[in-house]
Amino acid sequence: MLSRVLFAAVAIVASQSAAGQVYKCKGGAGETVYSQEPCSPKAEPMKLRSNRASAESAGEAANRAAVYQTTELADAGIAERNCVSGEQRRIYGPVDARNQEVSRQIANLNRQLATAKNNLAGATYASGLRSQIASLQQAQSAERIAADSQMAAARQRCATERGERERAVREKHSATSPAN
Structure with a gap:
């Protein structure tokens, strides 16, 4: 209870120090009371001191x-990671979805290949299926290579943006440092 009263008194003192005067008085039970109104006609305002240099x-x-510079530099790193993550979703998301569909098609063709007859017609049919499978696998591979190339460019772009942001932060803080 005493700590609450003391806390409230300190809060009043702190809030009133900028707005007006604070008076220290004795309450009816002898407790200390702080008020912005004089307790008696002879009451004098308290002299408030700050613990902090002006x-x-x-x-x-x-x-x-x-601290500000370190925080802003860390933010630049976070922005780069977010940039790379967003680019990965943008580039690889559609590629992965198409690859799943192509993988289903290849699995279906492999099931058909397993049922091919062991005769000339079956051999021709199996050859056609193998050709389709190879074509789909080649398309998958080419699409992944193109996506990897796009991702490398995106990583470079994100890194360049981070470098520019870090350079701007360093320039900003070197211009505002107390030594200048």
């Missing part, structure tokens, strides 16, 4: 700037 030291400013 101005930020150069060291504090440098530390604050370093």
Whole structure:
């Protein structure tokens, strides 16, 4: 209970220090009461002191700037990871969906191949099925290679954007550092 009263008193003192005067009084039970109204005609306002220096030291400013710069540089790294992740979904998502469909087609052709008769007509039929399977596999491979190439370009683009963002952060903080 005492800690709540003390906390409330400190809160009042802190909030009122900028807005007006604070008076320290004795309550009816002898407890200390803080008020922005005088308790008696002879009451004088408290002299408030701040525990913090009125101005930020150069060291504090440098530390604050370093924290801001580190945070902004970390944000640039996060933005790059988000960029790469978004590009992966954009590039590989449709490719993976098409590859699943092609894989189903290949599985179906392999089932048909297993039922081919062991005669000249069956051999011709099996050869046609193998040709279709090879064609589908080649298309799958070419599409994956093209997607890998697009992804490499996207990774480079995301890395370039990160580098530009980091350069801008460093320039910003070197221009605002207390040493300048």
